[in-house]
Amino acid sequence: MSFVLHLMDAPDVFDTPGAVDFIEEQREFAPADNPKFDAFVQDIIEIYPDLSEDDQDGDDERNLWDEGLDSEASYGNVKELVVNVDITEEDVEALVAAASRHGLRLYDEEGEYLHPVI
Numbered sequence: 001m002s003f004v005l006h007l008m009d010a011p012d013v014f015d016t017p018g019a020v021d022f023i024e025e026q027r028e029f030a031p032a033d034n035p036k037f038d039a040f041v042q043d044i045i046e047i048y049p050d051l052s053e054d055d056q057d058g059d060d061e062r063n064l065w066d067e068g069l070d071s072e073a074s075y076g077n078v079k080e081l082v083v084n085v086d087i088t089e090e091d092v093e094a095l096v097a098a099a100s101r102h103g104l105r106l107y108d109e110e111g112e113y114l115h116p117v118i
Contacts, residue, residue: 002066026076
């Protein structure tokens with residue numbers, strides 16, 4: 001099982017309603033060629049390697065990425081991160097820290113929470 005976190009290149013978004021609006025606006029656009037997403041992926045795979053090729057049945061608890069991890073935007077300046085439902089608070093903190101290092105924001109649509117920049 002999995003859920004989606006939204007990685008956004010949205011420096012002017014500061015709250016949940018702003019994140020929701022930004023994501024909806026960006027859905028209308030083709031995926032942007034954004035080097036920040038590539039930098040984020042290169043950074044985060046050092047901590048959480050993409051094991052999805054070796055974990056075809058999705059039962060390897062070491063694999064955070066339920067559908068794999070590439071560096072391309074999903075649409076506009078948003079990249080959807082499909083993560084394992086067993087993600088811990090420590091895992092989320094690492095994702096937020098990596099996002100912050102590259103000028104990106106992380107939004108949890110299910111929890112309706114825009115993680116602060118750290």
